[in-house]
Amino acid sequence: MSFYEHIDMLAEGGMLRRLGPVFARFVTSLAAQGSDAAGTPLALACLLLSELEGRGHSCLQLAALADDPSPMLGWSDDDWPALCAEAGALPQGAAAWQAYLQACPQVLSWPGGADHGQPLVLAGGRLYLRRYWSDENTVADAVRGRTGAGSAGPAPALLRQWLDRLFTHATREGGVDWQKIACAVAARGGLAVITGGPGTGKTYTVARLLALLFAVEGEQAGNLRVALAAPTGKAAARLKQAIDDALEKLEVGLDGALPLRALAERMGGARTLHSLLGARPDTRAFRHNAANPLDVDVLIVDEASMVHLEMMAALLEALPPTARLILLGDKDQLASVEAGSVLGDLCHDAQAGGYDAATAAFVQAATGQDIGPEYLGHAGALAQQTVMLRQSRRFGGPIGQLALAVNQGDAEAARAVLRADSAGQLHWNEAAQQEDMLRLAAEGYRPFLQLVQQGSGGHEHDAWAAGVLQAFESFRLLCAVREGEWGVTGLNDSIAQRLESLGLLKRRGEWYVGRPVMVTRNDYATGVYNGDIGLVLPDPERAGSLRVYFSDAGKVRSVLATRLRNVDTAFAMTVHKSQGSEFSHTVLVLPREASSVLARELVYTGITRARQRFTLLTPNPGVLPDAIRRRTERTSGLHSLLA
Numbered sequence: 001m002s003f004y005e006h007i008d009m010l011a012e013g014g015m016l017r018r019l020g021p022v023f024a025r026f027v028t029s030l031a032a033q034g035s036d037a038a039g040t041p042l043a044l045a046c047l048l049l050s051e052l053e054g055r056g057h058s059c060l061q062l063a064a065l066a067d068d069p070s071p072m073l074g075w076s077d078d079d080w081p082a083l084c085a086e087a088g089a090l091p092q093g094a095a096a097w098q099a100y101l102q103a104c105p106q107v108l109s110w111p112g113g114a115d116h117g118q119p120l121v122l123a124g125g126r127l128y129l130r131r132y133w134s135d136e137n138t139v140a141d142a143v144r145g146r147t148g149a150g151s152a153g154p155a156p157a158l159l160r161q162w163l164d165r166l167f168t169h170a171t172r173e174g175g176v177d178w179q180k181i182a183c184a185v186a187a188r189g190g191l192a193v194i195t196g197g198p199g200t201g202k203t204y205t206v207a208r209l210l211a212l213l214f215a216v217e218g219e220q221a222g223n224l225r226v227a228l229a230a231p232t233g234k235a236a237a238r239l240k241q242a243i244d245d246a247l248e249k250l251e252v253g254l255d256g257a258l259p260l261r262a263l264a265e266r267m268g269g270a271r272t273l274h275s276l277l278g279a280r281p282d283t284r285a286f287r288h289n290a291a292n293p294l295d296v297d298v299l300i301v302d303e304a305s306m307v308h309l310e311m312m313a314a315l316l317e318a319l320p321p322t323a324r325l326i327l328l329g330d331k332d333q334l335a336s337v338e339a340g341s342v343l344g345d346l347c348h349d350a351q352a353g354g355y356d357a358a359t360a361a362f363v364q365a366a367t368g369q370d371i372g373p374e375y376l377g378h379a380g381a382l383a384q385q386t387v388m389l390r391q392s393r394r395f396g397g398p399i400g401q402l403a404l405a406v407n408q409g410d411a412e413a414a415r416a417v418l419r420a421d422s423a424g425q426l427h428w429n430e431a432a433q434q435e436d437m438l439r440l441a442a443e444g445y446r447p448f449l450q451l452v453q454q455g456s457g458g459h460e461h462d463a464w465a466a467g468v469l470q471a472f473e474s475f476r477l478l479c480a481v482r483e484g485e486w487g488v489t490g491l492n493d494s495i496a497q498r499l500e501s502l503g504l505l506k507r508r509g510e511w512y513v514g515r516p517v518m519v520t521r522n523d524y525a526t527g528v529y530n531g532d533i534g535l536v537l538p539d540p541e542r543a544g545s546l547r548v549y550f551s552d553a554g555k556v557r558s559v560l561a562t563r564l565r566n567v568d569t570a571f572a573m574t575v576h577k578s579q580g581s582e583f584s585h586t587v588l589v590l591p592r593e594a595s596s597v598l599a600r601e602l603v604y605t606g607i608t609r610a611r612q613r614f615t616l617l618t619p620n621p622g623v624l625p626d627a628i629r630r631r632t633e634r635t636s637g638l639h640s641l642l643a
């Protein structure tokens with residue numbers, strides 16, 4: 001078999017993205033040497049690069065080409081050696097690959113090479129698709145510009161005066177109040193990254209930061225343009241609600257010293273990043289960019305772990321240099337579905353701290369606190385603007401212990417927590433059958449479906465729909481994979497069948513009352529975005545017609561069902577798509593077979609979606625320790641660019 005026949009066959013069999021062979025042929029053909037037999041080392045590199053891009057990596061380390069990337073790709077042991085043999089004489093080792101690629105006319109060697117718009121870029125021992133190379137540089141340049149020397153903020157004494165009033169709770173974080181430090185640090189620069197697990201007070205902190213920024217503005221506070229955003233509508237709505245509530249309480253706590261409620265009202269709603277940047281149909285370009293920047297002084301972005309590289313680059317480009325950016329998120333969660341692991345890369349030093357003497361002195365002056373010696377060091381400028389919140393206020397119980405054990409990669413501890421008595425908060429069905437899953441789903445979805453069946457009963461239709469949407473949020477079934485016996489696609493169908501057999505649903509064709517749907521593609525005409533979740537309910541205006549109801553920044557919005565084209569049923573959804581949401585009872589279903597996608601970050605993200613109850617279903621209990629031990633590594637050059 002020839003190299004190209006082999007890769008076509010792998011693509012046919014689903015082992016490779018279909019794009020890979022097409023891309024490999026396209027790039028090799030550019031140098032007019034592209035008969036199917038020629039240029040195969042480059043074709044091999046393109047194939048691997050395309051495959052990795054599809055799995056969220058922003059580039060390819062040449063070392064991976066020189067080694068066997070099969071474990072990273074989850075391939076069988078035979079395919080890579082076979083492809084290498086078919087590709088002919090290959091460069092041996094990373095240095096030889098470097099020399100070979102540098103000589104290819106399709107590759108821009110950076111720095112130093114002449115730029116003719118080549119599709120590939122070789123930089124720092126990494127091979128990139130040009131787009132990601134450019135995005136990584138945009139992000140790195142913007143981060144450097146926003147964290148470099150010269151960023152001046154209000155005087156530490158002024159910060160101290162307000163911070164002492166805003167943080168009146170006793171310090172509980174082992175003597176260091178990281179929340180207060182986060183506020184001080186964020187107030188002094190053009191960029192701050194605040195990371196922490198669920199319930200560590202990211203929103204609590206950012207509400208106080210806003211109050212602080214308003215306070216130091218004095219009489220000009222009303223002119224401060226603040227924007228709140230998140231990758232999904234749901235996360236945006238949660239952020240807005242939490243900030244409004246916190247500012248309202250703070251105004252009372254400060255005896256009216258700051259008109260925080262009025263300022264919160266002026267801020268307006270929170271938006272998705274797509275809508276903030278002005279996404280347009282049929283183009284990747286946004287309405288807001290460097291030439292038409294966003295009209296903001298402070299931008300707060302929640303759930304930043306979900307923001308992919310391309311979006312972060314677009315956001316930073318559209319942000320005026322004078323504006324302050326605050327990124328909030330949990331660095332340990334799954335990275336974005338699309339390429340990049342931006343928050344993880346930005347938080348490289350967050351755990352260790354690495355604060356230098358200047359930061360320590362500033363923190364002492366602005367908060368009255370000493371950063372413990374264990375957190376001092378010489379990390380870079382970004383680390384000086386990064387704070388990790390370390391104590392969970394909401395997650396102290398068994399769910400929190402489980403999340404911690406998983407995050408630390410301690411499979412034994414995770415098993416022990418799961419098996420211990422947790423007063424009903426944790427449950428592990430170690431040898432789950434489909435029937436167990438169906439029983440749980442019926443029990444979990446019954447309350448919302450009963451509300452649906454009761455109908456609005458003469459009440460205001462939108463208020464009723466809001467209640468149904470809220471009831472739907474109390475339970476969710478999350479899967480690790482899409483396909484197979486324990487994947488989203490099959491489970492959705494079986495759950496719908498079960499609910500129908502129990503008389504909770506009446507399915508008639510694709511659209512039926514009570515069907516939860518997840519939008520799978522941005523649709524600008526109807527204003528729904530990838531990841532939005534809605535419920536199919538009757539149209540109050542037209543008998544027999546159905547609408548899909550979405551919760552949008554605290555309000556209810558609906559779209560005629562037949563206008564939505566790209567949706568999936570969402571009784572079961574992937575852990576990836578559940579990011580940014582929390583449910584009272586979350587059920588995580590792992591598949592029977594271990595795989596490269598089944599990793600620690602996925603299990604951690606699944607667990608931390610649970611507010612009060614977490615149930616784990618494993619048809620094969622052995623996959624759990626395996627998943628906890630495996631880390632998802634994403635290749636990216638961002639950390640090196642920032643170092």
Ligand SMILES: Nc1ncnc2c1ncn2[C@@H]1O[C@H](COP(=O)(O)OP(=O)(O)OP(=O)(O)O)[C@@H](O)[C@H]1O
Pocket residue numbers: 169179196197198199200201202203204205242393394
């Ligand atoms: N310093 C504090 N003192 C008292 N209560 C606090 C403090 N910090 C946070 N809380 C409370 O703990 C709970 C969790 O805080 P918050 O919602 O801000 O966490 P979070 O990190 O944003 O969580 P998530 O990632 O799940 O959104 C809230 O009820 C909040 O009011």
